[in-house]
Amino acid sequence: xxxxxxxxxxxxxxxxxxxxxxxxxxxxxxxxxxxxxxxxxxxxxxxxxxxxxxxxxxxxxxxxxxxxxxxxxxxxxxxxxxxxxxxxxxxxxxxxxxxxxxxxxxxxxxx
Amino acid sequence: xxxxxxxxxxxxxxxxxxxxxxxxxxxxxxxxxxxxxxxxxxxxxxxxxxxxxxxxxxxxxxxxxxxxxxxxxxxxxxxxxxxxxxxxxxxxxxxxxxxxxxxxxxxxxxxxx
Numbered sequence: 567x568x569x570x571x572x573x574x575x576x577x578x579x580x581x582x583x584x585x586x587x588x589x590x591x592x593x594x595x596x597x598x599x600x601x602x603x604x605x606x607x608x609x610x611x612x613x614x615x616x617x618x619x620x621x622x623x624x625x626x627x628x629x630x631x632x633x634x635x636x637x638x639x640x641x642x643x644x645x646x647x648x649x650x651x652x653x654x655x656x657x658x659x660x661x662x663x664x665x666x667x668x669x670x671x672x673x674x675x676x677x
Numbered sequence: 678x679x680x681x682x683x684x685x686x687x688x689x690x691x692x693x694x695x696x697x698x699x700x701x702x703x704x705x706x707x708x709x710x711x712x713x714x715x716x717x718x719x720x721x722x723x724x725x726x727x728x729x730x731x732x733x734x735x736x737x738x739x740x741x742x743x744x745x746x747x748x749x750x751x752x753x754x755x756x757x758x759x760x761x762x763x764x765x766x767x768x769x770x771x772x773x774x775x776x777x778x779x780x781x782x783x784x785x786x787x788x789x790x
Contacts, residue, residue, distance in 0.1 A: 571726050573756060575736070575749050582788060609722060612682050612761055613788040621767065621784045622686075623774040630775050637686050637783045642749050644684070646788075647759055649724055655733065659744055662735040669736035671749045673726040673756075 567651045569608060569675040570658045576645035577668040580616050595666035606661065609649035617643045642669075649675060678763050680721070680787040681770040686780055687757030690728040706778035714762065719773065723760035754781075761787070 579585065581593050600610075620636040636643060645667075652658040655672070662670040692700065714720030732748040748755060757780075764770050767786070774782040 569724075571724060571759075573749075575734075577737075609724070611759070612680065613790070614682055615786040615788055617785075619786050621771060621774075623771065623777075623782045623784065625781055632771055632775075636785075637684070637754055637781060638750055638752055640750050644756060647682075659733060659735060662733075663742040663744070665735065665742070667737075669734065669742075669749065672733040672735065673729070674731055676725040676727050676758075 567653055568655075568658075569677070570650050570652060570655070571673045571675055572611075572648050572650055572658075572662065573644050573671040573673065574613075574646040574648070574665070574667060575642050575669040575671055576616075578641045578643075579645075579668070580618075581645075582616060592666055599664065599666050603650075603661065603664075606650045606652065607648055608651045611646060611648035613646040614644065616645075644671075678765060680761060680763050680789070681767070682785050682787055683723075683760040683762060683770070683774055683777070684756055684783040684785065685725075685758040685760070685777070686783060687728065687755050688780060689753055690730060691757075691780075692728065703779075710776065710778050711760070714760075714773070719762050719764055721761040721763055723758060725758040726756065728757075729755040 617636040622633050622637045624631045729748040734745050734749050770784050774784050
């Protein structure tokens with residue numbers, strides 16, 4: 567078994583703001599997805615507040631700066647993460663394909 | 678108490694071309710930093726990820742899920758790992774991010790359920 571991080575990706579949706587009925591349905595389906603697949607998680611991880619709440623700490627040239635916003639400005643952004651355990655990457659991909667939301671970036675965990 | 682996620686930002690594939698000795702030197706202060714946070718109860722778990730060139734992306738396109746090699750966002754900077762912390766407020770979370778003995782860090786509040 568290997569551990570994979572699922573980076574849950576959003577496409578600009580703001581579930582904490584003012585979601586459309588369609589988005590609320592997806593959000594409800596996501597809750598169900600976590601219930602159904604609970605046994606595959608080794609770490610539930612966290613759901614993140616939208617990127618507009620992000621703060622980034624830069625340590626460039628010895629001087630530490632604190633700036634509002636995420637480290638990459640992009641329509642697609644990380645909305646949360648979980649760690650799953652699967653026999654191999656194909657099994658992780660098969661699970662990711664059942665995700666009711668926009669997308670998942672799969673990354674193996676460095677042990 | 679509110680929870681925050683520290684997203685560690687990797688610059689490219691920084692581990693490549695580093696010797697075991699280099700890596701040990703780089704990781705030593707990071708390990709002590711994390712051990713300290715865990716001991717004090719602030720650190721609630723974390724992971725380091727393999728580099729983004731190993732990523733697989735599953736993305737909804739016209740209603741069906743499409744699988745592609747590589748990360749969602751092609752960029753020199755990428756998510757290198759996560760740490761979940763529990764502190765009084767954002768200022769404390771920022772102070773901890775500043776004290777991280779590695780690279781840049783994005784701080785994001787967690788949605789409480």
